Amino acid sequence: PMMKEAAAGLTPLMRPGDYAQAVMDLGATICTPKSPACGICPWRMPCKSRASGLAAELPRKRKKAPKPTRCGIAYLARRADGAWLVERRPDKGLLGGMLGWPGAEWGDTAHEAPPVAADWQDPGAEVRHTFTHFHLRLRLRIARLPMEAAPERGQFHDRLRPSDLPTVMRKAYDLARSAMD
Structure with missing residues (x-):
């Protein structure tokens, strides 16, 4: 519920599909897990990961449970x-x-x-x-x-x-x- 509320607050009412595609493109090209390009990201100022210096460490992968x-x-x-x-x-x-x-x-x-x-x-x-x-x-x-x-x-x-x-x-x-x- 909290994630849905947060997403609803960020998603524009006009052309939400285009917005969703732009966010996916941003994640695929700029905000990548191994080498984020924070310097050219349009959301660099409000980004908490960049501000805390954690952008290159996120997302953290969970360790897989050992196979039986x-x-x-x-x-x-x-x-x-x-x-x-x-x-x-x-x-x-x-x-x-x-x-x-x-x-x-x-x-x-x-x-x-x-x-x-x-x-x-x-x-x-x-x-x-x-x-x-x-x-x-x-x-x-x-x-x-x-x-x-x-x-x-x-x-x-x-x-x-x-x-x-x-x-x-x-x-x-x-x-x-x-x-x-």
Whole structure:
């Protein structure tokens, strides 16, 4: 409310759109954050920032809150014929509707039963990926499966191309391939 009142007191009744554009132009060309040109500014006299010597320090950026780290497990399994076990992620949410590896929900800890009984190996590899609002640490488990393997979830994809996968899943694929070859 206070800002609206202050703006209303400064905005002329005639051609307020032109005035708003002029103020934006002033901010984009003269009153810039890194090098304000106070000497040529038409508002230099009433400007409190210039008078107090703070114009070059404003606006002050707030420190960003640190991104939380989430953990997960990805199970990468390849059948004897070369088909990979994948699952489609739920339509809603992060990476919605995209192919990925069966695994745990990403949270504070990573615990999830494997999608199929197998001799799961820990290759000692971990995918680290950053999304806009959190960091992800994804532990990998890899297995080679016989043709008769029947997963509890997911399906085999015999024509999987790395380009079919989102970046975080492609990173896991690359690590698994190098560990399996």
